[in-house]
Structures are given as structure tokens and as C-alpha cells.
Amino acid sequence: MLIEDQVMDAQEKIGFRLRSLYSGYGYSRYKMSKFEEYDLYSRNKDFLFSDSVITFTDTNGRLMALKPDVTLSIVKNGKDTPGKVRKLYYHENVYRVTGASDGFREQTQVGLECTGALDGSIISEVLKLAAESLKTCAEDFVLEISHLGILEAFVDAVATDPRVKKQILECAGEKNLHGISRICREIGLAEGAEAPLRQLLTLYGPPRTVMPKIRQLASENGVGDFAGELGQALTVFTGSENENKIRIDFSATGDLKYYNGIAFKGFISGIPGSVLSGGQYDALMRKMGRKDRAIGFAVFLDMLERLTEEE
Amino acid sequence: MLNIALPKGRLGEKVYGMFAEAGFECPALLEPGRKLIFDNEAAGVRYFWVKPSDVAIYVERGAADIGVAGKDILLEYRPEVYELLDLDIGKCRMAVAAPEGFRDHPERTLRVATKFSRIARDYYTSMGRDIDIIHLNGSIEIAPILGLSDVIVDIVETGTTLKENHLEVIETIVPISARLIANKSGFKFKTEAIERLTAALERGAKQA
Numbered sequence: 001m002l003i004e005d006q007v008m009d010a011q012e013k014i015g016f017r018l019r020s021l022y023s024g025y026g027y028s029r030y031k032m033s034k035f036e037e038y039d040l041y042s043r044n045k046d047f048l049f050s051d052s053v054i055t056f057t058d059t060n061g062r063l064m065a066l067k068p069d070v071t072l073s074i075v076k077n078g079k080d081t082p083g084k085v086r087k088l089y090y091h092e093n094v095y096r097v098t099g100a101s102d103g104f105r106e107q108t109q110v111g112l113e114c115t116g117a118l119d120g121s122i123i124s125e126v127l128k129l130a131a132e133s134l135k136t137c138a139e140d141f142v143l144e145i146s147h148l149g150i151l152e153a154f155v156d157a158v159a160t161d162p163r164v165k166k167q168i169l170e171c172a173g174e175k176n177l178h179g180i181s182r183i184c185r186e187i188g189l190a191e192g193a194e195a196p197l198r199q200l201l202t203l204y205g206p207p208r209t210v211m212p213k214i215r216q217l218a219s220e221n222g223v224g225d226f227a228g229e230l231g232q233a234l235t236v237f238t239g240s241e242n243e244n245k246i247r248i249d250f251s252a253t254g255d256l257k258y259y260n261g262i263a264f265k266g267f268i269s270g271i272p273g274s275v276l277s278g279g280q281y282d283a284l285m286r287k288m289g290r291k292d293r294a295i296g297f298a299v300f301l302d303m304l305e306r307l308t309e310e311e
Numbered sequence: 312m313l314n315i316a317l318p319k320g321r322l323g324e325k326v327y328g329m330f331a332e333a334g335f336e337c338p339a340l341l342e343p344g345r346k347l348i349f350d351n352e353a354a355g356v357r358y359f360w361v362k363p364s365d366v367a368i369y370v371e372r373g374a375a376d377i378g379v380a381g382k383d384i385l386l387e388y389r390p391e392v393y394e395l396l397d398l399d400i401g402k403c404r405m406a407v408a409a410p411e412g413f414r415d416h417p418e419r420t421l422r423v424a425t426k427f428s429r430i431a432r433d434y435y436t437s438m439g440r441d442i443d444i445i446h447l448n449g450s451i452e453i454a455p456i457l458g459l460s461d462v463i464v465d466i467v468e469t470g471t472t473l474k475e476n477h478l479e480v481i482e483t484i485v486p487i488s489a490r491l492i493a494n495k496s497g498f499k500f501k502t503e504a505i506e507r508l509t510a511a512l513e514r515g516a517k518q519a
Contacts, residue, residue: 142499272373
């Protein structure tokens with residue numbers, strides 16, 4: 001029986017279209033339980049959107065949680081696949097606190113995770129699918145991409161104290177250049193010491209115009225290899241119909257305890273926050289005793305509730 | 312068209328002056344009346360007056376592309392926005408104040424009265440100090456006088472109110488000023504207009 005379009009709302013339609021997209025690229029569905037042992041989240045609190053998790057005691061006395069996140073479960077329940085790549089997609093609800101006073105909300109996410117012996121072509125494929133996912137939601141979108149290895153090197157050049165590094169990364173995520181300079185003065189750095197970092201953060205725009213400048217700046221600061229990785233990953237868009245929707249932007253950051261390499265966020269015109277978020281998380285894999293590399297992203301379907309079919 | 316949320320009041324009028332000097336004027340904005348939204352299509356801007364503490368909400372939720380909010384509000388509510396510029400106006404500081412001659416007893420829980428619970432908690436957590444937050448919505452200064460709290464965490468501009476109530480600043484937590492903020496998604500789709508305005512405001516702020 002064919003299900004007619006009009007019985008589905010925008011979120012459901014997009015959800016099924018995304019599943020069909022990922023399935024067409026060889027990703028298999030990963031279905032999981034709504035619950036997970038709380039211990040998984042208490043050990044990885046910084047990875048979560050917020051500290052708060054809904055917990056309950058199971059009939060056998062174990063402390064359980066309603067899943068606030070999907071990636072941690074996939075990493076925990078998977079096994080290393082040396083020399084191979086494991087491609088999974090999911091369509092799940094998560095339970096998390098989204099705003100300062102919003103309380104818990106159920107959110108629907110569709111996303112994919114790719115683990116194993118990742119190479120440049122897989123990373124490019126994931127970026128391409130991120131752009132295609134946004135296009136599935138709306139024509140007017142932007143996918144911003146950064147490289148955390150480059151950003152971390154520029155931050156390390158001005159700060160080594162983890163607390164200060166965290167503050168500087170927060171400022172980077174806010175495009176808060178004056179805040180970075182203030183922190184640098186507070187820790188006693190000479191005027192202008194943060195100039196390369198400030199320059200990196202002001203280099204945003206389409207890869208065609210920005211990438212040459214990134215290559216030069218990165219190579220002057222000893223991270224030319226990372227710029228090479230970024231440039232290589234972005235070639236998947238060269239000449240494609242999505243090329244003019246791609247922006248390099250180093251304000252797309254992540255917690256360096258978990259994320260590394262390529263990081264990205266997706267935006268749709270008229271929707272106030274990012275509707276897609278993803279990146280490489282080899283660091284999380286190591287933290288959880290895995291040797292595989294990993295990359296993935298999630299599309300936040302509840303953000304798309306107000307999208308009309310025309311959009 | 313750029314939607315701009317301005318904080319009602321004296322600071323907002325000063326901020327509008329900076330926008331007007333930067334070439335984004337809208338004279339109707341200063342005319343007396345109850346109108347709240349003002350367009351200048353030629354300059355590509357639409358202004359609206361909102362309560363100062365609400366500016367960040369309008370911007371975070373995308374009803375405004377940009378706005379001007381105090382750093383105190385940004386630190387307290389942590390909205391998901393870009394902080395593009397320190398406008399260097401509305402300058403004051405977030406401080407801890409106590410009755411004159413106050414002696415701290417580190418062995419006791421410190422009772423802190425404040426409107427800015429998150430800022431106070433973050434500050435004392437960073438020092439490893441156990442505190443009891445008493446959240447108040449105004450007239451914070453009377454809390455230590457009446458024995459409701461040991462100290463207060465509040466915005467201090469000139470210090471006159473503190474002095475009149477026999478209080479004094481014992482620690483400065485962070486300097487505060489007005490910041491230009493932008494919605495993250497709006498910035499992606501109106502980059503050129505927002506950058507043009509930011510650059511003009513930055514030039515104006517440097518000349519001032």
C-alpha cells in the first residue's frame with residue numbers, strides 16, 4: 001500500500017526522504033531502545049547538549065535513562081571493524097533540555113554515523129550527504145564547515161590552560177573577537193599575539209575564495225596538512241549544484257575532548273538555529289576504548305516543524 | 312531588510328545614535344508615540360524597541376537579525392547568538408558588594424542575593440566556594456542591610472546607590488558593556504548587510 005503524501009506532516013515527509021537518501025548510499029537502519037544505562041551519560045556529560053537526563057530505576061534495580069543522545073549508544077554498542085567501514089542511519093527520538101528554562105522535550109532526529117577505516121572519500125561523502133539532507137528540507141540553505149585541528153592549533157598558540165582554551169573556543173563559536181583579545185590581555189599576552197587566530201576566524205565564505213587564504217595561513221602556522229585535509233574534503237562540492245551553499249567558517253566548533261578534524265553545521269533560511277550538526281569524533285571513540293575512526297551528523301526534525309511544503 | 316532589536320530607554324537611544332551615524336538612520340524612531348516598529352526601506356533596516364533583557368531572546372529566536380544587549384544579559388542567559396562587537400557604551404561592571412567593613416567567614420556558606428544567579432554561581436564555583444543563592448528581582452541592595460544575605464552580586468555603574476546604603480564593592484567579577492549580537496542563521500543569509508553595518512559601527516566606535 002502506498003502512503004499518500006497528504007497524511008504526513010512536513011517532519012514526517014522529510015524524515016522518510018532522508019532515510020531513503022541514506023539508504024540509497026548504502027547506509028543501513030540502526031534501531032535502538034529508548035533506554036540506556038545512565039552510567040553511559042554520567043561518564044560523558046560534556047558530550048551531551050545539557051547535563052540533565054531523565055532517569056528511572058528499572059525492575060532489576062539498574063539506573064536507566066531515556067536517551068538524550070544517539071551517537072553515544074551507537075559507539076558503545078558497536079565493535080571495531082578493522083579495514084572496513086560501517087555505515088548506519090537512524091530515525092530516533094531523544095529527550096533533552098533545550099533551553100535555559102524550557103524543561104525536557106522530546107526531539108526527533110534523523111542522522112547517520114560512519115565508523116571504521118575512514119578515508120578522505122568517506123568524509124567527502126558524509127559532507128555531500130549533509131548538503132543533500134539540507135536540500136531535502138529546503139532550497140535556501142547553508143552548510144558551514146570548519147576543521148577543528150586547524151582551530152585547535154591556533155588556539156594552542158595563545159593558551160595552554162584547558163580552562164582558558166575552553167573560554168577562547170566559546171568566543172570562537174560566537175565570532176567574539178573582542179572577547180578573545182580580552183582573554184589574551186588577562187593572561188598577560190602581548191598586544192597582537194592573538195592576531196593569527198583572529199585572522200582565521202574572520203576568514204569565512206565560499207571555499208573557492210576562502211580556501212587559498214586558509215592554506216596560506218595554516219601553512220604559515222605549521223598546520224598545512226590539516227588545511228590539505230579540509231581542501232580535499234571540500235573538493236566533493238567543486239562544480240556541484242550545492243557549491244554556492246557551502247561556507248568555510250571556523251565558528252563551527254565542538255568540544256575538543258570528543259571532536260576532531262572536520263566539523264559542520266547546517267542552516268535553513270527562516271529557521272533561527274542550526275538544523276544539522278556533525279563532524280568527526282575519533283576522540284570520543286578513543287575515550288570509549290574504540291580504535292575505529294568516526295564521522296556523523298544529525299538533522300533536528302523538530303526545528304523543521306514550521307517549514308511549509310512550498311519552502 | 313535587516314530586523315534590528317534595540318533596547319528601550321536611554322541606552323537604546325544612544326545605540327540608535329550610533330546606527331544613525333553609521334548610515335542606518337530612521338528618524339521616525341525618536342518621534343514621541345506608542346509605535347514600536349519603524350522601517351527605513353532605503354537603508355534596508357527595520358528597528359523595533361523591546362525590553363533590554365528581551366533583546367537576546369528576539370535575536371536568538373530569529374525575530375531580529377541583530378540587536379544590542381548588555382554583556383550581563385548574555386552571561387546570565389547564554390543565548391545561542393554571535394557577539395560581533397563591543398560597542399563600548401553602557402559601561403559598568405558586575406561586582407560583589409557587601410556592607411562596609413564586611414569580614415568574610417570562609418568556613419560558612421556565603422549567602423548571595425542577586426538578579427544574576429548564573430553569573431554568581433559560575434563565579435563562586437570557579438573559586439570552589441559554597442554559596443546559597445537568593446534570587447531577587449530588584450532592590451538587591453537592601454538584602455544585606457536586612458540580614459537576608461551576606462553579600463550581593465549586581466551591576467555597579469557609579470557606586471552611588473551602594474555608598475548611600477553603606478555598601479562597598481569587594482570584588483569585580485567582569486566588566487560590562489553593550490554588545491552587538493546577531494542571530495546565527497540570519498548571519499548566514501544576510502552576511503553582507505550585517506558585515507557592512509558591523510564595520511560601520513566599529514569605525515564609529517573607534518572614532519568616538
